[in-house]
Amino acid sequence: MKSPPPLSPYGVFTGQLFQYSSSPSLIAFESSPPSLPTQPQPSTISQSSLPALQSNCSNKCILLGGLSDGPIPTPYTKLLEAKCHYLGWSLVQPILSSSYLGFGHGSLSRDTEELNSLMEYLVCHHSASSFAFVGHSTGCQNSIHLLKYGRRDLIERVKAVALQAPVSDRESLTLTPGDSSVHLSHAKSLHAEGTGDEMMPRSAFWAPITASRYLSLFDVNGDDDFFSSDLTDDELQDRLGHVGNLGRETGLHVMVAFSKRDEYVPESVDKVILLGRLVTAMNGSADVEEGNSDASPVACGLMLEKANHNLSNDERDKELFVESFGKLLAMSAVQSKASDVETKI
Template identity: 45%
Template sequence: MRLPVPASPYGTLTGDLFSYTMTPTNLVAFETSPSRPSKCILLGGLSDGLLPTPYCKELAEQLPEQWSLVQPLLQSSYTGFGHGALDRDVQDLETLFLYLQTHRRAESFTLMGHSTGCQCIVHYLKTGKQSLRLAVLQAPVSDREHAATSPQYAHFLSLAQDMRHQNKLQEMMPREAFWAPITAERYLDLHERGGKDDYFSSDYSAEELIERLQHVSAFGERTDDTSDSRRFQCCVAYSGADEYVPDHVDKAALTQRLVDAMNHGSSSPIAHPLYLPSSNHNLSNHEQEREQFIHHIVQLLQD
């Protein structure tokens, strides 16, 4: 008896699969509507690869006519994040931008991140060079605050800190420390207060959030073409029912705090909030709010 073949839960897409670099490894990306000159690049979270979110197909179908959806695999995709770092993600993105401009007629870019993909984007806005039309942060949650709900968090954090003191940051953590293979360095990046990935934690003061996030508005002022009326924008989309955020966190208030920190010191606001009160982490549970999110992004790109 043949077992039923399940459907692709996030839909199916048609387009081009291509390699954008062969060094240090063969990295590929998938693009819908490859002839379009504007590229919306979607980055998933930890362990994600192609088709990282339930809204991939809807987003690809509803993008404005000049925009295509690009889903790259970075060295940190799938379980590669465990021996990676945000700096390496930025290098992969720079390589992708150059390839798209050289070989796929790219003229403008948007970066959209889900979960830890948001940290990758915020880090790119600090160190990257390519100008962007828009950055979208969907579910910019704190890995540290989620990990801290585990009773073993303090033990493994202390172990990783001891490994740092022993100059063993590139050694792997014990198997039971995390659900995927991970070095002590990446463990600390994700789970230590002030770690390289720790951008969105609710226990930061207003001053600490500004220190970590005000470069978002500085990026727009640094890269915007003053002859172009369309300025860089950043949308912070936060879910009110995000299962990876501790219950004690006021999610609506945190969304606004993140936006305020990003806009600090800017002559005009660059970041704005989009709060989705009933949605979960990847927007799979609430069709109406998922459609609201996609419609909002499409409107930003059309404008």
């Protein structure tokens, strides 16, 4: 007899699946804390009574995966869910138009528009008041872009962001065989002719991709080029400095988690130095000044010494990352309560 398939390696999740936009393909899954009912009897439930069955948790943590990912994008997803529930947050995992192979014809701008729709839906129908984001790989670019271009009334609700494996797609391309300059030239030609939506040759990339998306990912100063080590300090500040500005205004806190053994980062890149530069660029003038007790950094760094790109090497890497992010969530919750008290006074 044939052996049964293995149990879901990244865990089994219970909660609610819902459509958050008029597009039927835009759906999301919200994990329900163990104490919430998750198995209502369909025969006794009317459409008008469904909101009463939804999670009453007002804190929503949204997990964004990388290129080709969908829900359950990382091996630490279940651990993250447990930490969120323990701290009074629910975990939301969306499908965007750019999920799976959709990234090849997408853009960060489209992702941000859809994330705006998701957040608005959660506010209107799932009692959301505060948000946190965990971005893995290209999910980090999504998070950075959203903080700058997302709807201001929604972004002001974002209390914490974790960037896990914020690597450069442009630099990772150097790790693959072949001469990418030929494909870059072709993509630039198509873009110059106004046909950036045309698909690149099969030899250009492992997945179907348009010329515009190819340039966004792999050209110098492309739309996705936030974390490359060869960007100058001024260029990094220009691309990441809004994080510190936003944090000073809203109390946002950001953790940048880099893996020392990330297989998508060239060996020539000093990861410790790069992590420091990314954090500095995000903090900008928000860096702590000596003797100024009111100043505090918005972004902090976490170097995972033995970790690979998605933290699948060792359980301790996942635990350290999730525990560190949990402290960020807890700190954000304390500050939010303090802010509420000040407002009432």
